Amino acid sequence: MNTNTFTYEPRGQMLVIHLPKELDHHNCRNLRYETDLLLSENYITRIIFDFSQTEFMDSSGIGVLLNRYKQMAGSGGSVVLYGAGAQVRRILHVGGLARLVPCFETKEAALTCS
Amino acid sequence: MEQERKCAMEGEGMEQERRRDGKNGEMLGTDGFQMEMEGFSRNEEFARVVVAVFMSRMNPTLEELDDVKTAVSEAVTNAVIHGYQNQGGKVGIACSIAGNELTVTVWDQGRGIADLKKAMEPMYTTDRSGERSGMGFSFMEAFMDHLEVESCPGKGTTVRMKKRIGG
Numbered sequence: 001m002n003t004n005t006f007t008y009e010p011r012g013q014m015l016v017i018h019l020p021k022e023l024d025h026h027n028c029r030n031l032r033y034e035t036d037l038l039l040s041e042n043y044i045t046r047i048i049f050d051f052s053q054t055e056f057m058d059s060s061g062i063g064v065l066l067n068r069y070k071q072m073a074g075s076g077g078s079v080v081l082y083g084a085g086a087q088v089r090r091i092l093h094v095g096g097l098a099r100l101v102p103c104f105e106t107k108e109a110a111l112t113c114s
Numbered sequence: 115m116e117q118e119r120k121c122a123m124e125g126e127g128m129e130q131e132r133r134r135d136g137k138n139g140e141m142l143g144t145d146g147f148q149m150e151m152e153g154f155s156r157n158e159e160f161a162r163v164v165v166a167v168f169m170s171r172m173n174p175t176l177e178e179l180d181d182v183k184t185a186v187s188e189a190v191t192n193a194v195i196h197g198y199q200n201q202g203g204k205v206g207i208a209c210s211i212a213g214n215e216l217t218v219t220v221w222d223q224g225r226g227i228a229d230l231k232k233a234m235e236p237m238y239t240t241d242r243s244g245e246r247s248g249m250g251f252s253f254m255e256a257f258m259d260h261l262e263v264e265s266c267p268g269k270g271t272t273v274r275m276k277k278r279i280g281g
Contacts, residue, residue, distance in 0.1 A: 025191040026155035032245050056162075056180075058187040063247035070244070087180040094256050095249055 006031055013043055014111060018050040023061040023088075031064055045077045048110045049101075052083030061088075062095035069100055078102075082110040145171075146210030153194045153205040153222060161207055161220075162186040168209050169216050172279040181257035182216065182277060188250040189220035189273045196240070197224025197271055216277050218258075223270040230265055 004027065009016040015038060020027045038044070047068055051057075069079045082104040084092065092098045104110040147168060151157050162183040169182060186207070193205045208219040227233045239248030255261050260276040 022159050024155075024158050024187055025195065026158050028245070029155070032243065056183065056187075058184050058191065059247045059249040059253050060191065062249055063245050066247055067244045086176070087184075090177075090180070091184065091253075094253065095247065 006034065008034070008038060010038075010042065011048075011111065014046045014048055015039075015042070015044045016048045016050055016107070016111075019054045019061075021053055021055050023054050023057040023064075025058070025060040028060045028064050032067070035068065039071070044072075047072055047077070047079045048107070049079070049081040050083055050107065051081055051085070051088050052107075054083075054088055055085065057088050057091050059091075059095065062091065062097055065092075065097055065101060066095075069097075080104060080110045080113060082107055144210055144212050146208065148206070148208040150204050150206045153190075153198045153203045153224075155191075155194050155200070157205070158187055158190050158194065161190045161205070165207065165209055165218060169211070169279065172211060172214065172216060174279045178277070178279050182218065185254045185257045185275055185277075186218060186220065188253045189218075189275070192250050192273070193220060193222035193224065193271070195246075196227070197222035199225065214279055216279055217274065218276075219272060219274045221270060221272040226267040226269055226271055227263075227265040228267050230263060234263065 004020050006020065007018040009018065017035070035047075049065065065079065072079050080102045083106075084103055089098070089103070092101070092103070102113065104113065149164070151161065165186045166179055166183050169179070174182070190205060190207075194200065197203065197205075203222060203224055206219070206221045210217045232238055234251040236252045237248040239246045241248075251261070251263070254273065254275055258275040258277045262274040263271065265271040
């Protein structure tokens with residue numbers, strides 16, 4: 001799996017987005033366009049971010065998550081994430097995202113939560 | 115006059131440092147490096163890795179290393195996006211170690227910031243796409259012990275950050 005770009009895995013009405021190793025401004029550039037396209041062509045009620053390969057994230061990642069959260073909240077959907085390591089958890093906490101986006105340990109938990 | 119005295123004091127400190135170094139033959143005085151790179155987004159990772167490798171001689175904890183990497187990433191991203199409007203330009207990075215304190219300076223010669231106070235407000239962003247969080251300066255403040263920003267419209271911006279490593 002390429003760890004420098006996003007990969008998308010549709011799971012029914014859920015969309016799993018596998019995030020790159022380094023989630024910074026450089027690697028975030030294409031995400032908006034790609035997810036907007038996927039959201040317009042599919043009926044998606046939950047976006048699941050996979051942080052299991054991500055070793056570094058800065059405020060660019062917060063921007064991306066926050067925007068997806070607003071998008072999904074606007075249509076009654078939800079955003080969750082799983083697999084966040086220590087650095088990512090710290091950034092989510094300082095960025096205030098930990099309160100908005102539920103964090104799970106595993107993909108299964110993120111897929112089956114209600 | 116004030117400045118002269120300050121220089122003399124710094125000079126004395128250096129002398130003492132060198133004498134102490136002479137005993138074990140190892141250089142332990144103020145240590146540092148300075149570099150310039152092109153302000154392209156793909157260089158953001160390079161910048162934070164260079165600073166991380168440099169500061170590894172201070173035996174930082176993983177958390178301290180991540181904090182500095184995050185702050186550097188924010189400062190360089192600001193230079194790339196805001197200073198140079200994604201058009202590229204020279205971004206400078208300097209690091210120095212004095213005792214257990216790391217100083218990182220990031221500068222650009224881009225458009226500068228007209229209203230610094232506003233730019234440093236949490237969540238403030240000029241971005242209209244909604245993709246930018248506006249948390250860059252807040253993160254630098256949160257992850258470092260000290261943050262100083264100088265900016266001159268049309269001439270550029272300099273960000274100076276300090277962090278104590280190991281205590």
